Amino acid sequence: xxxxxxxxxxxxxxxxxxxxxxxxxxxxxxxxxxxxxxxxxxxxxxxxxxxxxxxxxxxxxxxxxxx
Numbered sequence: 001x002x003x004x005x006x007x008x009x010x011x012x013x014x015x016x017x018x019x020x021x022x023x024x025x026x027x028x029x030x031x032x033x034x035x036x037x038x039x040x041x042x043x044x045x046x047x048x049x050x051x052x053x054x055x056x057x058x059x060x061x062x063x064x065x066x067x
Contacts, residue, residue: 002056036064
């Protein structure tokens with residue numbers, strides 16, 4: 001069980017002139033024991049709301065699902 005405790009878009013920087021920056025989106029989940037953060041798509045980022053609660057499934061640093 002987890003709750004969305006935060007989300008943000010870190011500053012993205014391109015090291016190469018003329019190359020577009022890749023946007024990053026991060027969502028932070030609070031479980032009973034720890035805080036976990038995952039990179040997500042823009043679509044997922046926009047759909048997660050602070051204080052949403054559900055079951056978090058992940059493998060390593062990859063978010064599988066949150067329902």
